[in-house]
Amino acid sequence: MAERITMQVSRYRPEIESDAQFQEYEVPCPKDWVVLDGLNYVKDQLDGTLSYRWSCRMGVCGSCGMMVNGEPKLTCATFLADYAPGPVKVEPLRNFPVVRDLIVEIGDFMRKLVAVKPWIVRKEEKPVSQGEYLQTPDELDEYKQYSMCINCMLCYSACPIYGLDPNFIGPAAIALAQRYNLDSRDEGAAERLEVLSQHEGIWGCTFVGECTEVCPKHVDPAGAIQRYKLTATMDWAKSFILPKAGSGKREAGSDA
Amino acid sequence: MIARKRERPIEPLLWMLFSAGGMASALLFPALVFLFGLAFPLGWLPPTHYEHLRALVLHPLTRLVLFGVCMLSLFHWAHRFKYTLYDGLQVQHLNELINAFCYGGAIVGTMVAGYVLATL
Amino acid sequence: MTHQPIYRDYHPRWLRPRMSTYWWLGKWPYVKFILRELSSIFVAWFVVYLLVMVYMVSRGESSYRDFLNLSANPVMLTVNVIAFFFITFHALTWFAVAPQAIVAHIGKKKVPAILIAAAHYGAWVVVSALIFWLLLR
Numbered sequence: 001m002a003e004r005i006t007m008q009v010s011r012y013r014p015e016i017e018s019d020a021q022f023q024e025y026e027v028p029c030p031k032d033w034v035v036l037d038g039l040n041y042v043k044d045q046l047d048g049t050l051s052y053r054w055s056c057r058m059g060v061c062g063s064c065g066m067m068v069n070g071e072p073k074l075t076c077a078t079f080l081a082d083y084a085p086g087p088v089k090v091e092p093l094r095n096f097p098v099v100r101d102l103i104v105e106i107g108d109f110m111r112k113l114v115a116v117k118p119w120i121v122r123k124e125e126k127p128v129s130q131g132e133y134l135q136t137p138d139e140l141d142e143y144k145q146y147s148m149c150i151n152c153m154l155c156y157s158a159c160p161i162y163g164l165d166p167n168f169i170g171p172a173a174i175a176l177a178q179r180y181n182l183d184s185r186d187e188g189a190a191e192r193l194e195v196l197s198q199h200e201g202i203w204g205c206t207f208v209g210e211c212t213e214v215c216p217k218h219v220d221p222a223g224a225i226q227r228y229k230l231t232a233t234m235d236w237a238k239s240f241i242l243p244k245a246g247s248g249k250r251e252a253g254s255d256a
Numbered sequence: 257m258i259a260r261k262r263e264r265p266i267e268p269l270l271w272m273l274f275s276a277g278g279m280a281s282a283l284l285f286p287a288l289v290f291l292f293g294l295a296f297p298l299g300w301l302p303p304t305h306y307e308h309l310r311a312l313v314l315h316p317l318t319r320l321v322l323f324g325v326c327m328l329s330l331f332h333w334a335h336r337f338k339y340t341l342y343d344g345l346q347v348q349h350l351n352e353l354i355n356a357f358c359y360g361g362a363i364v365g366t367m368v369a370g371y372v373l374a375t376l
Numbered sequence: 377m378t379h380q381p382i383y384r385d386y387h388p389r390w391l392r393p394r395m396s397t398y399w400w401l402g403k404w405p406y407v408k409f410i411l412r413e414l415s416s417i418f419v420a421w422f423v424v425y426l427l428v429m430v431y432m433v434s435r436g437e438s439s440y441r442d443f444l445n446l447s448a449n450p451v452m453l454t455v456n457v458i459a460f461f462f463i464t465f466h467a468l469t470w471f472a473v474a475p476q477a478i479v480a481h482i483g484k485k486k487v488p489a490i491l492i493a494a495a496h497y498g499a500w501v502v503v504s505a506l507i508f509w510l511l512l513r
Contacts, residue, residue: 014391019391020391097391164395223477227478283499285422286460286500292456296447298453302512309440312511322430329419329423340414365423373430
């Protein structure tokens with residue numbers, strides 16, 4: 001009763017070939033199947049040699065990002081039936097080196113993530129006996145959107161700047177830096193500024209905006225980057241008037 | 257890439273000029289190009305009466321505003337066009353030439369604008 | 377005395393496809409982006425046009441007539457029609473992204489994005505109205 005759909009899946013086996021090629025598989029297409037279900041069907045029933053990453057299958061782990069018909073998508077959140085009658089082209093995430101089949105090398109992103117210090121940085125930690133750091137709902141609201149990032153790297157695939165220059169630190173890393181810069185408990189904005197203010201930091205971004213369009217968690221990394229450009233510029237301008245002022249933390253407001 | 261180069265303090269300035277230029281040109285140019293580029297030549301609207309326009313143009317405030325808008329718009333072009341060449345044509349290896357052409361052009365243009373407006 | 381062989385860890389070759397020079401034709405959003413960036417050329421053009429106009433106005437009434445005739449020249453007109461579209465496109469895309477880039481606070485509360493947008497479009501209307509009033513009365 002379910003239709004069938006053809007999946008054209010990119011294969012790359014470095015031990016036998018020097019370039020990627022497509023292999024076609026016909027899979028069932030019930031209306032509740034996602035692309036990941038199709039891939040799992042291929043691996044279980046048709047071709048066990050297919051290699052790909054996936055984990056939670058519900059859009060929170062960020063493992064299953066791939067190009068589906070040329071668009072970066074979470075394959076666990078993309079319905080096969082939407083592409084009927086097909087074929088559906090599945091390729092590894094663009095702008096990353098391909099290790100095998102649909103698996104990409106993500107070491108570059110991991111190093112950049114660490115470089116922006118995505119943790120609460122404080123000069124002095126409060127001792128446990130003094131209780132928790134308190135935060136109002138408004139203070140949470142400041143950074144909550146940026147905390148939704150699941151490190152799926154769809155934004156890196158959508159970003160042409162990253163594709164052209166892999167040194168560019170990239171959308172997710174900056175959004176995550178902002179998540180901590182804007183957190184009221186954090187005091188590390190100045191440390192992150194060192195990394196972010198380089199040419200391949202925020203200044204490489206030309207606000208294409210595609211990163212925000214493809215983000216499955218509505219993090220809006222493009223917005224985070226532009227806001228940070230404004231913050232960094234205000235800080236730089238203030239440093240001429242008050243040399244010690246500015247930490248890259250607070251944003252321009254009509255009421256400081 | 258981690259802390260490889262010290263912060264380049266010129267970037268915030270260039271971005272600020274780009275931003276201000278983008279805002280100034282976005283606010284002022286559409287109406288101006290509509291009038292002087294389309295409506296007056298095509299006869300949709302009567303061109304500004306000469307004496308009135310001359311008085312307007314020679315007014316020091318007008319000249320100051322025009323200088324500001326021209327300078328900022330030129331730097332807006334310089335910054336944006338530089339990145340278009342980098343990203344569109346992937347000619348980053350020519351970046352010294354591109355920087356000289358773009359920002360140098362903006363500086364020269366600003367000086368020309370300043371001279372023209374000061375000596376009207 | 378045989379020397380020890382050097383063993384390398386097995387590291388399969390990664391595939392690194394190169395980005396095409398025509399990457400920007402791949403998706404409509406990329407095309408829109410490049411068009412937006414190219415609008416800066418017409419912004420620079422209009423700076424030149426403005427300065428020419430101001431100069432010719434200052435040189436006398438017949439010089440102003442010459443400028444108006446120049447602006448009616450078919451080639452000039454074509455350039456300016458294109459410039460008008462690109463400059464307006466620049467303004468529209470600029471104001472559209474302003475709320476994303478500018479997050480202002482009053483006290484601890486965020487100013488809603490719609491107000492930032494309204495402020496920008498409002499300023500555009502006010503400035504344009506001022507220009508029309510100054511030049512058409």
